[in-house]
Amino acid sequence: MQEHTTVSTRSTEGKVLVVWIVFERRAGQKVTGESLYILFGTQFLIGREEGCEIRIMDERISRKHSLIKFTDDGARLTDLGSTNGTYQNGALIEDEVMLMSKDKIDLGHAVTYRVRVCSRVNKLSSIRLSSSGEIYLLANTEMIIGRFGEENHDTDLMIYDPSIQLQHCRIEHFYNDNFIISLDPKNPAKVNGKPVKELGLKDNDLIELGDTSFRWKIISLT
DSSP: OOOOOOEEEEEESSSEEEEEEEEEETTTOOOOOEEEEEEEEEEEEEEESOSSSSOOOTSSSSSEEEEEEETEEEEEEEOOSOSSEEEEETOOOOOEOOOOOTOOEEEETTEEEEEEEEEEEEEEEEEEESSSEEEEEEEEEEEEEEETTTOTTOOSSSEEESSSOTTTTEEEEETTTEEEOOOOETOOEEEEEEEEEEEEOOOOOOEEETTTEEEEEEEEEE
């Protein structure tokens, strides 16, 4: 049985960041149990071993199972000689493969992720991995949050809320700091009830976008 997954992210400077976004209200309605993890970095190790960026505590997962790496031309997935294999759309991965939107990635027949690739100006922006248990958004140094829309291909995190702009705000990660930047001065993001143009984020800040709010929880930053 799969245990709860823990996540850590190491930047190129060796820092470790774990951010957990926990929704409190969406489209004006109170919600519980809606959350996702944000990971900033350029490569993400998946496995059972402590220190993996995405850690899955399941015996079918090898200690170092697979690797997702951001490159100039996209995101690449590599199996690291795992015992039970890594599969892309049912095919066993033997060489490095490019991740594409709508891919299904099966890790050791323990967990399956659906993939969404987001690009801006023909450059990879983020990878979204979603399973029945948890959602991870893998980004390099920034992500854009906005309203859900079928045409909204270049927004990293889309939220079902008509009061949110298609591209409402940008969150940047720089060394130990995280910043939120409003993208529409007429409908700015709010942090702890105050409209902001640009502001550094702190643990447990309440972020409001339109009629949606969520907590920015820093799980680990060392």
